[in-house]
Amino acid sequence: MTAATSDNPRTPLSFRIVAGLSGPYRSIPVLFVLALIWIYFYSQNSAYLTSNNIRNLSLQIVTTAILALGVVFVLLVGEIDLSSAMLSGVCATVAAQLAIKSGWPLWLAILGAVAVGLLFVFAEALIIIFGVPSLIVTLGGMVILQGLLLVVLPPEFTINIGGTDMAKISSTYIPAGWSFALAGLGWLLYCVARYRSHRQRGAAATSSTLVSVGVPALISGVVIAATVAVLSPEQGIPLPVLILVAMLLIASYFTSQTRYGAHLYAVGGNREAAQRAGIPVSRMVVHSFLVLGVCSAVAGVVEASRLLAVSNSSGGGPLMLNAIAAAVVGGASLFGGRGTVWAALLGALVIGSINNGVQLLGLSTEVQSFATGGVLILAVAIDVVITRGSLLPNRR
Template sequence: MTTADVVGPDRALPPEEEQLPGGVAGLYHRAWLNLRTGNLGAIPIIVGEILVVIIFGLTATNFFTAVNFVNLITQTAGTAMLAYGVVFVLLLGEIDLSIGYLAGIGALIVAELQLPGSSWQMNGILAMLVAIAACALIGGVQGSIVAFIGVPSFVVTLGGFLIWQGVILNKLEQRGTIIIQDRWINYTDAYIFSHWLGWIIAAILTALYPISILYKLVVARGTQIAQQNWPLVALKAVGIGIAVFGTVAIANHGKIISTPEGLPLAGVIIILFFVLLTFLAKWTTFGRHVYAVGGNAEAARRAGINVSRIRVVVFMISGATAAMGGIIFAAQVNSVALTFPPGNLLLNAIAAAVIGGVSLFGGRGEVRGALLGAILIGTLQNGLNTLSVSNGWIYIITGLVLLGAVMLDTVAVRLQARSGR
């Protein structure tokens, strides 16, 4: 038996991928191949977002205003923050139903800690750190019950859902609303960068993608992950640049009565967390282990990965991002009230991640999906609001978009399986 004999049977593989021409022709070929094989990536959601913007731009009179644009960013920020945590939980193939009310607990803690005149009053930044740490701890406890006792995460976090809702009820039923006066806390939503600072931030954010490519080129020199399709990279870089500079340009244009608007801090916070969490998921040992546990927990365990530890830490991340999202929501209304969390926060966050292509069965998905999904849901709900559509229809349409996105994704996965990718 020679090596050639051994090699033979498996060689009959489609050669098309290897022989893709480079350059612009390669871009076209790759796009076509990806389309046929169902490897759509973020394209449907970006196309969807552009469509939604065009439709509302044409139909709603006050959708395309700078003030509404700033509103849209701050409204999306909280949902995106929760959705980031959802991504990690879903990557494990778990679910966290408690995040909606955990966001409420985070907001409640900062509201209590900043309360003027109380003996425990502290600086707003410190209060936020305490709230995030506390919710991370709560997430860790819930995760420990999942990891060490083996209760399904659905049940554990359903318990958390009820418990934290109860705590908020107990705390606020008599007190009513707690006003947040601390400026640092309120800044997380409404701090507006001056125009020139907005431009500098836009330049930095635009540079992030080329920097990430450069990072790959340097760190992974000579490997396949460092290989890039340069026209595609250029296209993405230009697209991101247009999106970021466009956002700042529109935001800088706004004026509420005589107060000039600009880029809100909330938008910068979600981008910072996006970069941080993407790095965590893709470039660290921890992130790799999260994907491994989600893909095949038994294989991960045999490979010596501490599966329980990964589970606990992921639920801690989920708690922490929930708290951060809750703080942003509370800062929006400068208070915490019984109506917290607003709307369908929990379901919107999960829907954002799922629309963004994160699998419910673990191991597949990216942080950027949560951001794109949250932006799509945020735009949709904001646009329908400006059209003064009833809440009922907003839910129905959000639901239909969720269904459509998941159906598209399911078909895409089947196509991928069929084409052996």
């Protein structure tokens, strides 16, 4: 749907709404739902929006958000992944084995874990570009990883990482002064990228510099400053949060400011057209899964550091469902070609806010499952409407 069609006053309101949700306003429903969640839980318990609980929430969502970031890259090219959560558990176990059992330096152990993640997803990607559906490949990969996790674990099926350098990842905090300085640098880089994008559109731009650059810069600046102020009054910003933000900024740059990003969206939007345009489709699919492999390894190490152990349950539970739900709820399309990397953060905030509120109120886990599943179904329904281009059901 073109901008001209969506701006035409004769265009039905439903089509204009769909056009807006598929473009620049895709995150508005997510933010609205997030606000409703916060208001509800705050009305039930005033401790919900305190700085301590928000800091806890930020630590709780880091693993899901990092994993969801990798899932977003796979969704953008029109594929799906079901194995990255178990891969995160395997990678975390490899890092713990190398750093604690074998005495490797932590940075080298983490690189070893990343290498394992890359090798596994590379093998999956080769099978996928051969023609096997990614759903089947990654489902089989998940089962293989469940067995591999038992192989890399010691006979007692657990490694305690408390008191080690690996445990310090989640217990390290960036002082408030450095937090504000890093946040300011990130905000400046965002403003520069926004201005460059506006200039590149040139005459095709339909909005002024003030609307396209100034307003987003002002809003983002206020949000960033408020977030840092809330998270860093005592100890500072947790290091895992900084790792997540750095990964999001790097991913945002490559997907929005480079040819790689344009090819990524082209492959997901119309694979056959991208192939005819000379875009290396198979290579883009492989690259997306490689990004997922890195995200899985980092997410696993961060989660192990937070839990102070790896075991045969690492990477299990609802982590995979939460990561996929976060990516889709945040705005990444299951049909490929739509969404941004920030969907991982927004979706993880929605899922994490529900889980955190349920725990704070002492509600049963059934309520948490009902709420998460309901939000996921609603997000997919919205995605279907946007893909179809109409609020009305198909006529058969």
